[in-house]
């Protein structure tokens with residue numbers, strides 16, 4: 001009986017931890033960010049023709065990814081170490097500052113989707129605002145390992 005109770009409570013614990021591997025999960029979201037940027041950046045640079053549908057699709061991905069950055073779930077205490085993360089200890093020193101960066105990214109990405117750029121000039125403006133969030137957060141909160 002005791003064994004059963006233990007097993008059940010272990011299951012309950014697993015169920016409540018929505019993110020089993022927060023480091024892998026946050027990296028996956030960031031990778032998706034990189035992929036979406038990879039769709040839009042060549043258009044903005046003039047390397048690929050402007051494609052309104054593809055651009056909007058990528059902006060929607062960025063907006064969804066931004067919504068997925070649940071700071072408490074993806075950056076729990078203790079997940080700052082382990083050698084497989086580039087997350088800076090500053091995240092845990094300044095949770096409010098980090099959350100503010102997440103909120104700004106969310107707002108800019110959502111606004112870009114609403115704007116739904118219809119031409120290259122509009123895309124440059126909206127993408128510029130969204131992409132500024134990447135470096136804006138990384139410079140403080142990510143330690144790039146070479």
Ligand code: HEC
Pocket residue numbers: 023026027028030031033034037062084085086087088098101102105130131133134135137138141142
């Ligand atoms: C609110 C802060 C924040 C914003 C905004 C942000 N990032 Fe990140 N990013 C991070 C952190 C923190 C890491 C390190 C995560 C880790 O290694 O645990 C990271 C890591 C990455 C990585 C490496 C992922 C890997 O596999 O190790 C890529 C690529 C990336 N970000 C791309 C982007 C792009 C592109 C944008 C903008 C569209 C963006 N990020 C916006 C905080 C942010």
